[in-house]
Amino acid sequence: MISFSLTDEQKELQKLARDFAQNEIAPVAPQLDRTGEYTYAILKKAHQLGLLNLTIGDAYGGGGLGWLESCLVGEEFAAACAGVTTAANANELALTPIELAASEEQKKKFIPPIARDGGLAAFCVTEPGAGSDVASMRTRAVKRGDEYILNGAKHFITNGDVAQLLTVFASTDPEKKHRGISLFVVPADTPGITRHHMGEKMGHRASDTAEIVFEDAHVPAANLLGKEGDGFKAAMETFDRTRVGIGAAGVGVARAALEAAIKFVKERQQFAQTIANFQGVQFMLADMAMKIETARLAVWYAAWLTDEKLPYSYASAIAKAYGSDVAMQVTTDAVQLLGGYGYMADYKVEKYMRDAKLLQIYEGTNQIQRVVIAKAILRD
Numbered sequence: 527m528i529s530f531s532l533t534d535e536q537k538e539l540q541k542l543a544r545d546f547a548q549n550e551i552a553p554v555a556p557q558l559d560r561t562g563e564y565t566y567a568i569l570k571k572a573h574q575l576g577l578l579n580l581t582i583g584d585a586y587g588g589g590g591l592g593w594l595e596s597c598l599v600g601e602e603f604a605a606a607c608a609g610v611t612t613a614a615n616a617n618e619l620a621l622t623p624i625e626l627a628a629s630e631e632q633k634k635k636f637i638p639p640i641a642r643d644g645g646l647a648a649f650c651v652t653e654p655g656a657g658s659d660v661a662s663m664r665t666r667a668v669k670r671g672d673e674y675i676l677n678g679a680k681h682f683i684t685n686g687d688v689a690q691l692l693t694v695f696a697s698t699d700p701e702k703k704h705r706g707i708s709l710f711v712v713p714a715d716t717p718g719i720t721r722h723h724m725g726e727k728m729g730h731r732a733s734d735t736a737e738i739v740f741e742d743a744h745v746p747a748a749n750l751l752g753k754e755g756d757g758f759k760a761a762m763e764t765f766d767r768t769r770v771g772i773g774a775a776g777v778g779v780a781r782a783a784l785e786a787a788i789k790f791v792k793e794r795q796q797f798a799q800t801i802a803n804f805q806g807v808q809f810m811l812a813d814m815a816m817k818i819e820t821a822r823l824a825v826w827y828a829a830w831l832t833d834e835k836l837p838y839s840y841a842s843a844i845a846k847a848y849g850s851d852v853a854m855q856v857t858t859d860a861v862q863l864l865g866g867y868g869y870m871a872d873y874k875v876e877k878y879m880r881d882a883k884l885l886q887i888y889e890g891t892n893q894i895q896r897v898v899i900a901k902a903i904l905r906d
């Protein structure tokens with residue numbers, strides 16, 4: 527049986543997220559975008575309301591919910607501000623590999639200070655020389671006694687400068703390439719770690735993006751998750767789960783842009799009538815609506831597969847790529863429909879367009895998603 531209706535609990539969660547996003551995030555989003563200030567206060571309130579860390583196990587202080595619930599909340603947050611959404615989602619991105627690879631003892635030690643107590647974590651894979659090609663990372667972890675010594679640099683790390691806990695991927699055996707990548711939980715105040723804010727961004731300016739440098743950072747061997755060499759698999763499985771959230775953010779951003787465009791075209795008068803009367807405008811709106819509706823279906827389907835523990839990698843790549851491509855197309859059309867006003871910051875749609883771009887780039891660019899999708903269809 528197929529059902530597209532949400533349960534009462536899911537509807538309540540969606541309403542809680544929508545009210546919070548519209549009342550607490552949307553009013554400050556333009557200011558956060560202008561100043562680039564971090565969103566501590568919003569994240570704190572979201573945590574108190576149970577709107578963060580939704581997919582993390584309740585035994586460790588997380589929401590104990592599924593990816594569908596996470597996507598419902600993510601769409602609402604992103605409709606208010608994609609930058610806040612990126613900051614909020616970074617915890618799930620950082621904690622998911624711990625859930626996947628850690629022992630029970632490690633989970634109980636590392637996850638609750640973040641998920642239960644409202645801390646922040648960051649997921650550290652990308653390096654200056656290793657983006658899409660994760661396996662080429664050069665950060666090294668060398669075992670000495672009951673410690674690993676970490677050296678290297680990560681960059682573009684969301685929450686990197688504000689997080690207290692880092693999930694760090696480093697090579698313990700470069701000759702083994704991806705099979706030599708290991709995963710560590712690293713307290714951010716470990717001596718030998720320096721962190722730098724990476725400067726101005728096009729969009730998502732309410733989120734922090736940092737470079738993290740490791741210079742002889744000593745990490746207890748007890749902070750290795752799983753065995754040496756388990757890191758690459760944990761990173762890929764994490765992306766398979768979390769990237770559906772990028773698709774959901776795309777739906778949220780696109781929805782906000784369509785709503786702004788609808789309001790505008792109903793008010794704007796040209797040629798002695800509202801521009802909503804013109805079929806050329808109506809067809810653009812209809813195309814935007816079709817894309818948003820189908821992107822949401824792709825997102826919900828991938829999230830449902832993940833929650834049902836059915837194969838989801840292919841569907842989540844489609845949800846991520848399609849949801850973010852739709853966000854880019856719909857926000858661009860929204861700017862077009864507002865004409866010159868669309869180009870001005872006061873009308874918000876130019877922010878949506880800037881925010882949409884990042885969704886096509888991070889957690890695996892949309893070309894990489896197409897590589898995943900093409901591999902699956904050629905294999906099958």
Ligand SMILES: Cc1cc2nc3c(=O)[nH]c(=O)nc-3n(C[C@H](O)[C@H](O)[C@H](O)COP(=O)(O)OP(=O)(O)OC[C@H]3O[C@@H](n4cnc5c(N)ncnc54)[C@H](O)[C@@H]3O)c2cc1C
Nearest residue numbers: 649650651652657658682683684735887888889890891893
């Ligand atoms: C604001 C922001 C936040 C981020 N947050 C995090 C984070 O929290 N943690 C983290 O680890 N990383 C994070 N990233 C990094 C992000 O995931 C990478 O930027 C992304 O994976 C692309 O890597 P790259 O920038 O090195 O680009 P590259 O890999 O150098 O790619 C450059 C171009 O080449 C294309 N390309 C590369 N390989 C192929 C291929 N095989 N086929 C076709 N095209 C290809 C890419 O699609 C892209 O268009 C963040 C990035 C940004 C900008």
